Amino acid sequence: MAGNWKMNNNHLEAIALVQKLAFVFKDADYEAVDIAVLPPFTDIRSVQTLIDADRLRIAYGAQDLSAHEKGAYTGEISGVMLAKLGCSYVVVGHSERREYHAEDEPLVNAKVKAAFAVRLTPIVCIGEGLEIRQADEHVAHTLAQLDGALEKIPADQARTLVIAYEPVWAIGTGRTATPEMAREAHETIKALHDTRVLYGGSVKPENAAELMAQPAIDGALVGGASLEPESFAVVCRAALR
Numbered sequence: 611m612a613g614n615w616k617m618n619n620n621h622l623e624a625i626a627l628v629q630k631l632a633f634v635f636k637d638a639d640y641e642a643v644d645i646a647v648l649p650p651f652t653d654i655r656s657v658q659t660l661i662d663a664d665r666l667r668i669a670y671g672a673q674d675l676s677a678h679e680k681g682a683y684t685g686e687i688s689g690v691m692l693a694k695l696g697c698s699y700v701v702v703g704h705s706e707r708r709e710y711h712a713e714d715e716p717l718v719n720a721k722v723k724a725a726f727a728v729r730l731t732p733i734v735c736i737g738e739g740l741e742i743r744q745a746d747e748h749v750a751h752t753l754a755q756l757d758g759a760l761e762k763i764p765a766d767q768a769r770t771l772v773i774a775y776e777p778v779w780a781i782g783t784g785r786t787a788t789p790e791m792a793r794e795a796h797e798t799i800k801a802l803h804d805t806r807v808l809y810g811g812s813v814k815p816e817n818a819a820e821l822m823a824q825p826a827i828d829g830a831l832v833g834g835a836s837l838e839p840e841s842f843a844v845v846c847r848a849a850l851r
């Protein structure tokens with residue numbers, strides 16, 4: 611269960627939120643569920659310091675990385691830098707990156723490779739927009755995105771990544787895919803890829819249980835609800851099964 615904070619929380623707010631999570635989560639939660647937070651870059655050092663000092667069983671990662679290792683790429687953050695900060699995960703190809711930063715399949719693929727090069731686990735986001743869903747082309751679209759993202763990734767690496775199926779029309783909109791819609795996508799993906807598949811798109815305390823009841827849904831990539839500790843805990847506990 612991963613909390614994608616997006617562009618929310620400065621480093622002081624990040625510390626406060628992780629402290630609250632540490633208070634809310636119990637040993638039984640950590641034993642049953644892998645919990646991760648994905649703060650903005652500027653928060654990661656603070657989050658690392660707190661998690662290390664208190665030996666919290668919360669993993670953390672970033673929301674993006676550069677496809678390049680280092681050099682003249684103003685404003686970019688490399689996987690090497692993230693690995694050095696103890697990150698375990700990095701989101702790659704989130705629909706907001708695809709839409710607002712023109713990330714296409716070759717770039718997503720290069721970022722997946724860059725993540726693996728430094729032993730970060732990529733959380734590769736795929737999912738269709740509303741028009742594609744309405745044209746009933748969502749399965750082909752989603753699988754094509756995945757093929758592009760994973761091109762020339764060796765099978766032993768591909769098995770270790772995390773896939774997040776996030777129908778774009780459900781992200782931040784309050785519209786969630788029905789468990790049946792999510793099941794179709796997840797089963798299709800899992801038939802081809804033996805890896806963890808998270809669902810994302812307006813997952814919240816009210817709908818987490820019915821989504822997580824689907825055997826093909828291994829967890830969730832949670833945006834809005836991950837900013838509120840109690841909500842995130844309820845969502846995480848929906849995965850206890």
Ligand code: PGA
Pocket residue numbers: 614776780781782783810811812813831832833834835
């Ligand atoms: P949301 O975001 O839960 O706010 O819809 C999910 C995501 O974009 O990862």
